Amino acid sequence: MGNKTTIYDIAKYLSISPASVSYVINGVDKVSDETRQRVLAVIKEMGYMRTYSAVSLSRGKSNTVCLILPSKDISLAFSQNTFYGEFISVLSKELQKIGKDLLIEPLINEKNFYDWASSRAICGLVAIGKFPKEYYRTVRKLSIPVVLVDVFSPWADEFNTIRVDDTLGSYIATDHLIKNGHKIIGFLSSNINASKLDRRRYEGYREALRKNGVPFNNQWVFVSPATREGGFEMAPKIMESGISGLVCTADTLAIGVMQSYFMKGKSIPNDLSLVGFDDILTASLMVPGLTTVKQDIRAKGITASEMLAELMKNPDAKVSHLVLEPNLIERASVKNIR
DSSP states (O other), rough: GGGGGHHHHHHHHHHHHHHHHHHTTTTOOSSSSSHHHHHHHHHHHOOOOOHHHHHHHTTTSSOOEEEEOOOOOOOOHHHHHHHOOOOOHHHHHHHTTTTEEEEEOOOOHHHHHHHHHHTOOOOOOEEEEEOOHHHHHHHHHHHEEEESSSOOGGGGTEEEEEEEEEHHHHHHHHHHHHHTOOOOOEOOOOOOTTHHHHHHHHHHHHHHHHTTTTOOOOOGEEEEOHHHHHHHHHHHHHHHOOEEEEEEEHEEEHHHHHHHHHHHTTOOTTOOOEEEEEOHHHHHHSSSSSOOOOOHHHHHHHHHHHHHHHHHHHHTTOEEEEEEOOEEEEEEEEOOOO
């Protein structure tokens, strides 16, 4: 029977109850020594492996919430975007308050995801970012509470979601540069055709230019991976473009640009004014401090935990779609050139 052996197979083989097998597996002193030894011998013979789901079944519940990151490499995700670390710190703390543990996992092949999730008997799921459609079909089969963060796929709307108003945030960033006298304003993001999040931030940028009568030039739109390294490598092209202001879709991108300008002997904000997005901790530690659009990462973590807790108590609760309003955090990376 190999690894597919269940406690029911063992119970049938020994002509005892599944409960007796469960007692032995979980160290509960409710069976005789003779029965215990018989069960242990058959477990070894059949190659039974206790899964997380077996433990959960024996206890009647699971205490594990899984967080899936949109990357196949967790260490890479953390190094490229400190948003994850800040979000996870808050989420883990909030889940502890309701007696739940947090399991952090990378993007798992959707074909294996159902078996993976079932074997761990996870009691809830939080997912960040973009996932294949097949994931949502699989998650639906699990019948567990689900909260999606920064997910824009239309088929995700049947689950609870938490987002920030990305269009408004980018509008605020662009408008701030315009109010400080900038008329040649660039935009730095990942691929706006592939990322709905970046697309929305791009639309906010374009809308602010249009409403203020400021010209748009496609040559002032820069595309790079949404990482510090991406911003660093794109900086030379930004320098050559002649723009005086730059809106970035992530603080990590803005920080990369800042570091490259410094390495080239350039000055922020004298040679370039720029605004980031997220307000990660590093933004306040930069010199000069990075002006940025704050999305409340802490609120996202707290709300995700609260949504899960409510769904665990009431599985039939109405689906909720929360949109958080961003606000501008002014520091020293924008120069008034009026």
